[in-house]
Amino acid sequence: MESINGRSSGGRPSGAGAAAGAGAGPGGRTFSRRWILGAGATTLLTTGLTACGSDSDSGGGGGTLTAFVYGDDAVKVQQAAVDRFNKSTAARTAKGKVKLERIPGAEYPAKLRTAMGSPSAPDIFFNWGGGSIKDYQEAKQVVDLTDTIENDPALKSGFLPAVLAAGGLGGRHYGIPMRGMQPVILFYNKALFAEHKLQPPTTWDQLQDINAKLKKAKITPFALGGADTWTELMWLEYLVDRIGGPEVFARIQEGDASGWGDPAVLKAAETVKELIDDGAFGSKFSSVAYTNGGAPAVFAKGKAAMHLMGSWEYSTQLGKFPSFAKNNLGWCAFPSVEGGKGDIRNVVGNPTNYWSVNTRAGNKDAAIAFLKDCASETYAKALVANGDIPTTANAAKLLDASPNPEFAKFQYEMVEKAPAFTLSWDQAVGSQTATPMLTEINKLFVGKSSPSEFVSALKELK
Template identity: 40%
Template sequence: MNADDDILARRLAVTLAQAATALPGPPDGALGAVRRRFDRRRRRLRLATAAAMACVALATAATVAGPYLGLRPSPAAPPDGAIDLWTLDVAERNPGLRDRIDAYDRDSGVGVRLSTFGNDAYKTVLAAPWPDPAPDVYENWGGASLAGPVRAGRAADLTDAVAERPEVAGALLPGVLAGARVDGRLYGLPMTGVQPVVLFYHKKLFADAGLSPPRTYADLLRAVDVFRDRGVTPLALAGGERWPALMYLAYLTDRLGGADVSAAVAAGRPGAWRQPALARAAALCQELVRHGAFGDTADVLRYDSGDASRSLADGRAAMQVMGSWEYGSQLHSDPAFAARDLGWVPFPTVAGGAGDAADLVGVPANYLTVDARSPYRAEAVDFLLRTVTSDRYLDGLLEAGEVPAVRDLEPRLAGRPHADFARFAHGLAAAAPSFTLVWDQALPPAVAGELLDRTAQLFRLEITPEAFVAAMAATG
């Protein structure tokens, strides 16, 4: 695909996302099922083939995409001067977001137009060069996904605006706000809840096997052997997407070497990949593979499509290491399982390791950032300040199974059915001595891509731990 085709594909992907967002809410029955199938297929869209496929899909979408294709405006569309807000599609689970958008449309006279994307498509659409058309507000993970736009002048400095609204800054966990700082300045506000990576497990399977959830790596290895012998995949791994495997490597590195080692890797410091804890962590990953921890289908399971999560819910797998968003996914797709048999514990410790058992790996939060070149910059900043700590928005996060990144969460949990998990995840985040951003988000895209490729090879036993370290050290 040449540069012109790439630009066309990205523009079409944006148009399709906007068209899909413009669809009316599905009624009960067959139409709702059709829309859900459409949504799932849209999330699986691969940008590599978008230049060809999007033209066909665009023709289908044209009848509902008027406001985005220059056709007859939809009466439900925001006015022509609208703040374009781009997020991942999981944002749709927060009913408070739509409520706040509607309120801002009504009260400010400036519309907010939400476009949502699947994970892989979103990363491609936001890749350099900056997309055209560009969003006014966009979701990001902090780390390199925020530092790049800051350096390119596509992120508005929110430091002074937030300082003038102490009720906003004072409500949020300082450790989460730190994830949106670049060179000491603030460029984002948390859109999601706190997202530590934890170990989820199937309570009934563990009870049937007479096991307690693993607290140490030795416990984990023992559980792997037991479940393998019982014909159950011990750990659901969405190896069809490379990033879930990286969570094991990052956590084991932290547990073995401590937060300083993890931080050195995340910051891309010279010599970071040569630290002994990394090679030892890579060896433990391969030990899990050789014990059959991930079964025979890890290379084809995907997370975005729900494959790995379903295998945990239906009892084909006993555990899954995943970000706290897994709770919301299970709550959304299988609420009975989430309420009855879904359990969770922190990622296991490693005997003799230098890491603190309370250290976390994950995503402190996903952030909303305003494009510094937006013609609606002032309005967009105002929208963020009104939204992210509002009662309706925070309550919406809780309804979606997320854990708001606020200091005082307990009063919001009264009478809520998901309070146990919220207390667990919030307690981890509030008490963590270190909260390391997952490496594929912390590192620049080229290095992250190499890391994901090499991690996949490591888990397929195609390279040794030493070869993995050497390959990554060569990236700088």
């Protein structure tokens, strides 16, 4: 209910730009109908789910631009950028200021979606590039930044080309990289490895050998926050890559659902099942979560020896178990699989996050001026200081200033040298496919479906 009030007071007098963007009839009517529908769907489906939050006036001519951002710890870098921008001459020239709106973690995509369908949409919004902005691009709600980037050397050559490209769709650019890179890394507990005289694995056989030794010592080989399905997804992403190469998922990503029938997918699912049956994740992983700190704690307290996780695991551990992060946290690439086609240097994960601009933004000049700051050295330095690895082309020389230069350089080289960087599956495919896909993955991990049932269920996905 609060959101309804917020929305009506935030309603913009002229919605013409938006309506034209959506390719629908005369502005006013379409707009109000959509507002009512949005309001209706929101009230009915979220009763109490959507907290207020969107009391800001979006766009409305010169004034303030609203930027939606995923509200985790890293947001301080964006806040600093906003403060810097609002005082800058660029902001004065463009006659606009930016106001950051932090949306708490897990519900960010749903909140963004609801807002984008309403008059109180953000002017600038955080996203994961690729599949995560596909619907907005199709609805013509995201500004094509290709020409802006082409005409601005600072943007064009400012970022790693592969990362910049991953923010786009169909060869056009829609996003500017604004956070650190997030490859998925195999973390291990150095103290436990030393105690049991183990070396980080480079092949699957070595990994199984390590598992056997750890289990004998009554240590769970891997921490896994299975209550969050995306943690399970990482295992399949790497296994499919190592077994069948990056081409297998690339085909699926392009919309060919029969690609799930590739033998590599079945082999990966069978490998997962072997790991589970073998107790590699322990017996309780299906009720352990990552997001509430469960899995990181299991790992940091030595109950599990390894943890396959995004690079943010380092800062998570640094926040919760600083001495573990500083002294005992080790990292390595996901091992190769004997006879598999995938290169051990291939990486899965999220290249980074992006800022995109809403086509309805009142002051696009100001929005783009704000985005340009992401290519600046000041911004990159702020990311480095926060423990992130910027995706800017010149990041390598900044990494010495990182809280952990060794880890920073490992990550940067891992991404820079990767022959293939596969985008997280749930971000790469559209949301309509991602949801049932995650459900099927969870069913595989909790033993509700067999590897072959898993494959046939995935083939059914559009």
